[in-house]
Amino acid sequence: MTAPPTPPELPFLPFALPEIGEEEIAEVVDALRSGWVTTGPKTRRFEEDFRAFLDAPTNETGLHAIAVNSATAGLHLALEALGIGPGDEVITTTHTFTATAEVVRYLGADVKLVDIDPATLNIDVGLVEAAITPRTKAIMPVHYAGLAADMPALLALARRYGLKVVEDAAHALPTTVGGRLVGTLDSDATVFSFYANKTITTGEGGMLVTRDAALAQRARIMRLHGMNRDAFDRFTAKVPSWYYEVVAPGFKYNLTDIAAALGIHQLRRAHDFQKQRVLLAAAYDEALAGLPLVLPPRAPAGELHAWHLYVVRLADGAGIHRDRFIERLFDAGIGCSVHYIPLHLHPYWRDRYGLKPGAFPHSQHAYERMVSLPLYTRMGLADVARVAKAVRAALA
Numbered sequence: 001m002t003a004p005p006t007p008p009e010l011p012f013l014p015f016a017l018p019e020i021g022e023e024e025i026a027e028v029v030d031a032l033r034s035g036w037v038t039t040g041p042k043t044r045r046f047e048e049d050f051r052a053f054l055d056a057p058t059n060e061t062g063l064h065a066i067a068v069n070s071a072t073a074g075l076h077l078a079l080e081a082l083g084i085g086p087g088d089e090v091i092t093t094t095h096t097f098t099a100t101a102e103v104v105r106y107l108g109a110d111v112k113l114v115d116i117d118p119a120t121l122n123i124d125v126g127l128v129e130a131a132i133t134p135r136t137k138a139i140m141p142v143h144y145a146g147l148a149a150d151m152p153a154l155l156a157l158a159r160r161y162g163l164k165v166v167e168d169a170a171h172a173l174p175t176t177v178g179g180r181l182v183g184t185l186d187s188d189a190t191v192f193s194f195y196a197n198k199t200i201t202t203g204e205g206g207m208l209v210t211r212d213a214a215l216a217q218r219a220r221i222m223r224l225h226g227m228n229r230d231a232f233d234r235f236t237a238k239v240p241s242w243y244y245e246v247v248a249p250g251f252k253y254n255l256t257d258i259a260a261a262l263g264i265h266q267l268r269r270a271h272d273f274q275k276q277r278v279l280l281a282a283a284y285d286e287a288l289a290g291l292p293l294v295l296p297p298r299a300p301a302g303e304l305h306a307w308h309l310y311v312v313r314l315a316d317g318a319g320i321h322r323d324r325f326i327e328r329l330f331d332a333g334i335g336c337s338v339h340y341i342p343l344h345l346h347p348y349w350r351d352r353y354g355l356k357p358g359a360f361p362h363s364q365h366a367y368e369r370m371v372s373l374p375l376y377t378r379m380g381l382a383d384v385a386r387v388a389k390a391v392r393a394a395l396a
């Protein structure tokens with residue numbers, strides 16, 4: 001007797017994959033052949049395209065888009081330009097990536113972490129108000145998973161207390177609030193990420209967006225060593241190419257033209273990418289309905305959700321620990337992740353501020369039960385069905 005043939009193994013479905021097309025590749029090759037590989041014409045074009053994507057080709061509202069080599073850099077530049085420094089406090093959510101908070105520490109200011117709304121997993125505005133002290137200078141909301149934080153309430157609060165608002169929009173391209181894209185709201189600055197697994201990617205990269213002309217000017221200078229003219233200016237302008245002035249000890253945060261070449265074409269596909277993500281998220285919702293899972297919150301009717309992440313939470317009574325659940329999915333050839341291990345659990349943040357898990361009950365509860373399932377544009381409905389089948393089996 002011969003054993004029945006084993007079915008061919010499905011390839012591993014990774015947690016995230018970028019979608020890079022031939023146009024991106026050709027544009028990168030063009031940058032390489034041009035001889036201009038650092039910040040130059042393609043970065044300028046990417047900035048201009050990005051501004052027009054958010055706003056309108058006419059730019060009546062005076063939006064500035066400043067390309068940087070990471071969102072972390074952009075957040076740092078925004079807070080620096082707003083004058084955040086020692087003695088100041090900045091309020092943000094504990095349920096985020098450490099980059100949101102670390103930039104506050106770069107400047108010698110302190111971070112006040114607050115808990116999330118368990119329904120949206122976004123920062124709880126009531127708790128933000130309770131955390132305000134005379135030292136508070138700014139609020140940094142994060143649009144978790146691509147769903148907008150409650151910006152009308154946060155902006156009203158900030159206005160009432162005279163606080164700055166810097167949005168961490170690393171997940172939020174494209175996301176809307178009241179029909180307006182994140183990046184065009186009334187905050188002081190908004191920062192997007194083009195890290196490898198974000199909704200559009202340049203490998204590494206970010207964009208700082210603001211309507212504050214002084215903030216924009218400061219960020220442009222601090223992006224490149226505190227020099228008042230960048231290399232592209234100096235080598236293409238008619239005034240002497242060698243002359244510049246250093247006006248501050250700036251940073252090395254400029255985006256390369258190689259990266260911007262990717263961004264130019266990724267940006268053109270951003271709305272199509274988002275539609276594919278909506279389709280996949282809806283397919284997950286349908287396939288996972290009725291299981292002992294809390295499915296991710298939806299955006300209000302008429303609003304765009306960027307769907308950077310599809311995060312489910314194991315319901316009480318699911319009968320399996322989250323870690324074991326992730327192992328079972330891995331054994332079924334499916335990559336998962338967790339967003340995030342809350343900041344209050346990491347040694348640095350815990351010890352610096354003496355934080356206890358009990359102080360952030362909603363973040364803690366969500367963290368212990370949450371799993372980010374694969375969600376990216378190269379997936380199809382068959383992939384969603386495969387993940388859903390594995391989820392079902394893991395819960396059985």
Ligand SMILES: *Cc1c(COP(=O)(O)O)cnc(C)c1O
Pocket residue numbers: 069070071072073096097099100142168170171192193194195204205206
């Ligand atoms: C990815 C991410 C960042 C950092 O983005 P980089 O471009 O890698 O610096 C910041 N905040 C959040 C919420 C993120 O997901």
